[in-house]
Amino acid sequence: MSSRRPLVAVIHATPTTMSPVTWAFAEQFPGADLWHLLDDRLVTDAEEAGGLTDPLHRRMATLIDYAVDAGADAVQLACSMYGPVAQDAAHPVPVLASDQAMFDAVVRLRPDHVTVLASLAPAAKDSAARLGRVLAASGLQPRVDAVVVEKAKAASAAGDLGQLGRVLAEAAAGLGDSDVVVLAQYSLAPVVARVGDATHAAVLSGPHLAATTLASVLEAGPR
Numbered sequence: 189m190s191s192r193r194p195l196v197a198v199i200h201a202t203p204t205t206m207s208p209v210t211w212a213f214a215e216q217f218p219g220a221d222l223w224h225l226l227d228d229r230l231v232t233d234a235e236e237a238g239g240l241t242d243p244l245h246r247r248m249a250t251l252i253d254y255a256v257d258a259g260a261d262a263v264q265l266a267c268s269m270y271g272p273v274a275q276d277a278a279h280p281v282p283v284l285a286s287d288q289a290m291f292d293a294v295v296r297l298r299p300d301h302v303t304v305l306a307s308l309a310p311a312a313k314d315s316a317a318r319l320g321r322v323l324a325a326s327g328l329q330p331r332v333d334a335v336v337v338e339k340a341k342a343a344s345a346a347g348d349l350g351q352l353g354r355v356l357a358e359a360a361a362g363l364g365d366s367d368v369v370v371l372a373q374y375s376l377a378p379v380v381a382r383v384g385d386a387t388h389a390a391v392l393s394g395p396h397l398a399a400t401t402l403a404s405v406l407e408a409g410p411r
Contacts, residue, residue: 193220194219195223195260196261196264196402197256197260197264198222198263198264198266199252199266199267200266201231201270203228205373206224206266209266210222212398212399217400217403217406219403220402220406223260227247230247230270231308235310239310240272245270245272249273249277253279262282262283262284263279263281263282263283264284264402265286266395267286267374268285268372269314271314272285272318273285274288284398287315287372287394288398289394289397289400290370290394290398291319291322292397293392294319294322298328300330300331300365300367301330301331301365301367302366302368302369303332303333303334303370304372305370305372305376306334306335306371306373307336307338307343307373307376311372316333320332333366334372339351340352344375352376353383356376357383357385360383360387366387367390368389371393377395380392
């Protein structure tokens with residue numbers, strides 16, 4: 189078996205997700221080499237189009253094909269809005285949606301009330317809808333709410349983690365009886381601990397769980 193370190197290609201729709209991914213993999217899968225691929229129009233174009241259109245679906249599929257053809261041992265998407273493209277991909281290596289591992293964790297927790305926190309309305313709507321379908325497919329029917337924290341968008345774009353943590357913690361503190369809080373975007377992950385301190389609920393973010401999952405999948409070594 190080759191001793192080459194597994195190569196994980198991460199496809200980003202914004203530069204702000206690169207740091208959370210790098211941090212999470214350094215902690216949970218330090219044996220992997222990361223290859224960051226960025227198309228920084230993916231979020232803007234999806235917002236302007238009102239969601240994931242067929243042309244945008246094909247664009248992400250092309251990026252996945254590029255990564256696999258170039259030798260990636262796994263592909264991890266870092267944008268929640270493009271998760272359906274991962275499920276449609278047919279490749280000889282794992283291709284994971286940004287929140288696939290996180291949704292699996294929600295199912296294991298069997299919550300009564302889940303709140304999806306996001307800084308972008310399309311991400312909130314899409315993540316809540318897909319999480320609801322995953323839960324229903326597992327025989328669970330908790331209440332799933334989506335909350336858009338408008339001030340988090342500017343804070344995330346500016347890299348102001350102090351402000352990002354404050355506004356998300358304030359939102360989490362007012363969620364009432366939610367027993368699980370899901371951070372819909374990778375760019376929100378660096379403040380997961382602060383959000384967790386503000387609520388009794390379990391707070392989950394994608395990068396940490398994605399890194400853990402791929403470490404398990406690839407632990408036998410690259411193909």
